[in-house]
Amino acid sequence: MSPTAADIFAPLPAIESFLDTWLTSLPDDRPLALREAMRYSAIGAGKRLRPILAWHACTAAAGTGPDTGKASLLAGAAIELVHCFSLIHDDLPALDNDDLRRGKPTLHKHTSEAMAILAGDQLLTDAFLLLTTHPHPISANTRLELLRELSHATSAMISGQIYDTLGGTPDNLSPLDRVQLVHNNKTGALIRAACRMGALCAPSPSPQTLEAITTYARAIGLMFQVVDDLIDVTQTAETAGKRTNKDAQAGKLTYPSVLGIEGTRQEVTRLHAAAINALTPLHTNAEALRAIADFLATRTK
């Protein structure tokens, strides 16, 4: 039987608990207001898509029982901290100037711009602190591999953010190449890292397995943002839980603005197929990853 949405999200309690325990264990010489700001942004909100992907990519690479993914908790939590940091800075008045995130006020509205800048900085730093210091059963070399993946992916994400907010994509690119460059960096990089880092947490994943998971991750990473573009133009803020139609208002390049809504839907179909095809060598180990591709292709928020 194919995995259901409930199966996909079965690791959620373990992921939430790992993140919560880590944030609670942080030294209490940090300012109280900082600790509160970090919890406000990082706990009890969001789909945890990236840790979920890390978990199932780990299972796909390890090829054993349902709890194999546990080895990836450290990687998933680190990526989630980077993701939280990126949302906080992205929402700032100088960038996207958003008041609403995950159905509640953005951090700078809830606290202050200064706190949002600094709490974001701390969440980014904590991702590296976590990977470096957490007593998770993982070798020094794997830690360094994870740190390498995460620092490359975070860099790509920041570049994507700059292209998206400030422009500057190379002049010789077509509009489609341009929006693909933005999306691959801004959203795709962390999703790719989530899958690759999860797989790296499996015991000795083969190059073929890593390659299959990377190809899958590249397809769903881009697809995720293409679907986001669709949601932005087709859903109400109430359904999506955040302000919609904002990209068009901000004059940003999106898939619907380049390919139209129907062309964008076809692109989703193409990327979904590419993701599923990539997983063929992994047989039944990759069932959850396939179910996630289905889920992400059809989500409405």
Added chain:
Amino acid sequence: MSPTAADIFAPLPAIESFLDTWLTSLPDDRPLALREAMRYSAIGAGKRLRPILAWHACTAAAGTGPDTGKASLLAGAAIELVHCFSLIHDDLPALDNDDLRRGKPTLHKHTSEAMAILAGDQLLTDAFLLLTTHPHPISANTRLELLRELSHATSAMISGQIYDTLGGTPDNLSPLDRVQLVHNNKTGALIRAACRMGALCAPSPSPQTLEAITTYARAIGLMFQVVDDLIDVTQTAETAGKRTNKDAQAGKLTYPSVLGIEGTRQEVTRLHAAAINALTPLHTNAEALRAIADFLATRTK
């Protein structure tokens, strides 16, 4: 013969060249404007105090020739990137709102707030990317030790920034303890990390050596900011190369506001003596570190 200021700063060309080479070697798929913003903030400006400290702490711990410090170039460059990031975010309108830094417009005045936020984020990320990926001859375990030091120190620095900008130091602290807490975190942490990380780059530093260098670093780290407070109230902007008297204007807690100018000068003398005393076990290996303590106690900008 005791080292002169020229001896202290002799490693500067090696440090500048290491940083410059690294920034030039970064992948050119980053936005051009980002690469320019990073160079604007990170190249050809600043005293490079932290890499200089890392270099001489490495020499003090290794106890051999004048080029021993080269092993610390990686550590020093990583700390300098974090330092640059912290200055950029600190200068933002939502924080200290400074227009002038190192005698030229701050990055958000030179580019935009959005770029300053994101270039700061990238410099922070690059510190970890550098420590993780640079082909410097250094073991995986030492890399992880350096990453641990740097992520702890960066966290302390951010907490110091929050205490300094937004308040929130614990209620039961005296004004002196309060300003010491801010300074130890905001400025002291990276200076401590510079010395410790430099020493960790020496081959197998003994626990006694590390302890001596840490005690020294704690004293000069605090002293550095106490002297900064003195400069802020006693020097003109022209001499200091940045806006002065700004702490009093911002109502910030400083050493002169708590101890008076004479009391603050005595505190500098006390911290200088503590730094020098700590180095006794290192004999002549620590001559450059002693000279740096002298230099930092008497600087006027």
